[in-house]
Amino acid sequence: MDTTASGLTFRDAIDADVDALVALIESAYRGDASRAGWTTEADILEGQRTDPQGVLDVIKSPDSRLLTVERDGVVVACCQLEHRGTHAYFGMFAVSPTLQGGGLGKVIIAEAERAARETWGTMEMHMTVISVRDDLIAWYERRGYRRTGRMTPFPYGDERFGVPQRADLQFELLIKELG
Known part of the structure; x- marks a missing residue:
């Protein structure tokens, strides 16, 4: 476990954390x-964002870590x-809505980048963001991520990823060098 000065504890998720x-x-x-919070997708997607099996799959995957962040014993991110x-993929990022906007996300993404470098020796972090999420993309750009213009289609019709409320959703690849 790594406890930072901000009173956070970082650890890998276990099966008991799924719910x-x-x-x-x-x-x-x-x-x-x-x-x-400001990360809501409620205006563009309804339905679920994930499910217990999806979270468990990440926990169980030998090539993945689900970094869990606690404050005072409560999961907050x-x-x-x-x-x-050659790179690490960053996803499933969530911060409790009542704690958003206070700098917690910056601390977590920095820890994730450090962990990817130290654990796997990767020099690049990749992520995909829904391309219409301009505010979120701008936040990642301020953290050093760059837009690539490389798009992948949103999985329309697969309700495991939500029910789209508009027809123009796609994912854009963002990349950061982890020098």
Whole structure:
């Protein structure tokens, strides 16, 4: 465990964390609860953001870590790190909506980048962001990520990823050098 000066504890998720992590991820992105934070996708997607099996798959994958962040024993954030050869993939990032906007996300993404470098020796972090999320993309750009213009289609028709409320959704690849 790594405890920072900000009173946070970082650890890898375990099976017993699944329900808390699903609830956290859903609260950060879906429904009215997500509107308390700025990362909500409630206006562009309804339905689920993840499910217990999706979270468990990340926990169990030999090439992934689901970094879980606690404050005073309560799960307040998480992110997925996946080793993909020469780079790491960053995903499933969620911060409790009531704690967003206070700098917690910056601390977590910095820890995720450090962990990817130290664990796998990767020199690049990749992520995909829904291309219409201009505010979120701008936040990542301020953290050193760059837009690539490389798009992949949104999985329309697969409700495991949500129910789109517009027809123009796609994912853009963002990349950061981890020098």
